[in-house]
Amino acid sequence: xxxxxxxxxxxxxxxxxxxxxxxxxxxxxxxxxxxxxxxxxxxxxxxxxxxxxxxxxxxxxxxxxxxxxxxxxxxxxxxxxxxxxxxxxxxxxxxxxxxxxxxxxxxxxxxxxxxxxxxxxxxxxxxxxxxxxxxxxxxxxxxxxxxxxxxxxxxxxxxxxxxxxxxxxxxxxxxxxxxxxxxxxxxxxxxxxxxxxxxxxxxxxxxxxxxxxxxxxxxxxxxxxxxxxxxxxxxxxxxxxxxxxxxxxxxxxxxxxxxxxxxxxxxxxxxxxxxxxxxxxxxxxxxxxxxxxxxxxxxxxxxxxxxxxxxxxxxxxxxxxxxxxxxxxxxxxxxxxxxxxxxxxxxxxxxxxxxxxxxxxxxxxxxxxxxxxxxxxxxxxxxxxxxxxxxxxxxxxxxxxxxxxxxxxxxxxxxxxxxxxxxxxxx
Numbered sequence: 001x002x003x004x005x006x007x008x009x010x011x012x013x014x015x016x017x018x019x020x021x022x023x024x025x026x027x028x029x030x031x032x033x034x035x036x037x038x039x040x041x042x043x044x045x046x047x048x049x050x051x052x053x054x055x056x057x058x059x060x061x062x063x064x065x066x067x068x069x070x071x072x073x074x075x076x077x078x079x080x081x082x083x084x085x086x087x088x089x090x091x092x093x094x095x096x097x098x099x100x101x102x103x104x105x106x107x108x109x110x111x112x113x114x115x116x117x118x119x120x121x122x123x124x125x126x127x128x129x130x131x132x133x134x135x136x137x138x139x140x141x142x143x144x145x146x147x148x149x150x151x152x153x154x155x156x157x158x159x160x161x162x163x164x165x166x167x168x169x170x171x172x173x174x175x176x177x178x179x180x181x182x183x184x185x186x187x188x189x190x191x192x193x194x195x196x197x198x199x200x201x202x203x204x205x206x207x208x209x210x211x212x213x214x215x216x217x218x219x220x221x222x223x224x225x226x227x228x229x230x231x232x233x234x235x236x237x238x239x240x241x242x243x244x245x246x247x248x249x250x251x252x253x254x255x256x257x258x259x260x261x262x263x264x265x266x267x268x269x270x271x272x273x274x275x276x277x278x279x280x281x282x283x284x285x286x287x288x289x290x291x292x293x294x295x296x297x298x299x300x301x302x303x304x305x306x307x308x309x310x311x312x313x314x315x316x317x318x319x320x321x322x323x324x325x326x327x328x329x330x331x332x333x334x335x336x337x338x339x340x341x342x343x344x345x346x347x348x349x350x351x352x353x354x355x356x357x358x359x360x361x362x363x364x365x366x367x368x369x370x371x372x373x374x375x376x377x378x379x380x381x382x383x384x385x386x387x388x389x390x391x392x393x394x395x396x397x398x399x400x401x402x403x404x405x406x407x408x409x410x411x412x413x414x415x416x417x418x419x420x421x422x423x424x425x426x427x
Contacts, residue, residue: 011337014040024075127171214256228273267293274320291315
């Protein structure tokens with residue numbers, strides 16, 4: 001089964017990755033409609049506002065080239081607790097923008113522009129970032145991991161703390177668990193490590209090494225780490241740390257113990273969680289979507305495969321949101337920068353097909369059935385039955401022709417005896 005396309009913005013000219021997609025109410029609209037921000041490693045930033053099926057030029061709110069590569073995007077309340085902003089991570093800097101609207105004098109057309117709220121220059125090359133209310137603050141903060149294993153927590157225009165991960169070699173997937181107030185990352189020793197925020201604050205020296213509160217050996221490469229309620233019967237204070245590795249899906253508790261696991265036989269690329277539509281009111285259960293290298297989206301509920309559908313192409317990033325008053329639409333970003341909104345299901349037929357109806361002659365059908373059975377028996381029997389209307393051929397030869405044949409035979413026999421002498425006698 002294939003995903004049905006609802007909306008698509010084709011690009012095909014830039015290279016994107018997993019972090020180059022962010023979804024949120026970026027212009028802080030009153031109706032709370034979601035906007036899509038996509039970026040490329042070349043520095044191209046686009047913001048879309050899909051409102052109806054099929055793409056139109058009005059859906060593109062902003063297209064700008066920032067001049068430096070974009071590693072990751074994030075949508076959240078990074079300026080204050082009320083307004084949504086867009087965080088853009090570059091290799092050596094972090095910029096936070098607000099999206100403002102305006103119109104020309106005497107014109108009803110609306111245009112949008114990016115306003116830079118603040119910027120941070122990074123001392124080390126960045127790898128990835130995550131967001132959350134670290135320590136229970138009222139607004140969201142940003143945590144940046146560097147290529148060298150340093151994490152920096154930024155609260156608006158100031159740096160809250162900076163720490164160094166212990167035994168760090170290469171950067172891996174990085175996530176924040178809000179319910180447990182901890183950071184989860186994957187290290188080059190093929191282990192998942194957890195660092196609680198409360199254990200970081202008392203340390204006073206900048207750059208001091210952090211030691212993990214708990215760790216678990218995975219034993220293979222990890223593609224993605226997402227945090228949510230992937231298992232059933234979890235309370236609001238409990239979470240799952242879902243680890244997507246090359247051959248396994250693993251759900252960990254917030255203390256590092258294994259809750260459930262499942263072997264997989266495909267190559268995963270990205271994963272995301274979204275609320276289960278069939279969950280009870282007040283429930284926390286979420287479904288897991290995994291995008292594969294073969295271009296399929298696999299939907300799991302409590303580690304059980306519910307559905308599989310083919311996408312237009314292999315996804316670099318995915319998310320499930322509401323657009324155009326349609327809930328549960330899947331947003332996918334391709335590696336070439338193309339953004340697609342699709343849904344599960346089939347399109348209704350445009351024309352009603354009415355089959356031709358007529359009365360059935362059951363006696364004729366029964367007679368035809370008996371005739372066919374008799375034909376099968378006759379063809380499968382050992383003795384062949386000659387048909388009654390077969391053709392008979394009779395050959396008649398005249399007397400002069402018979403005499404001529406006899407004389408010719410006698411001459412041929414005499415000739416053969418004179419040509420070859422009897423055995424044992426010589427000429």
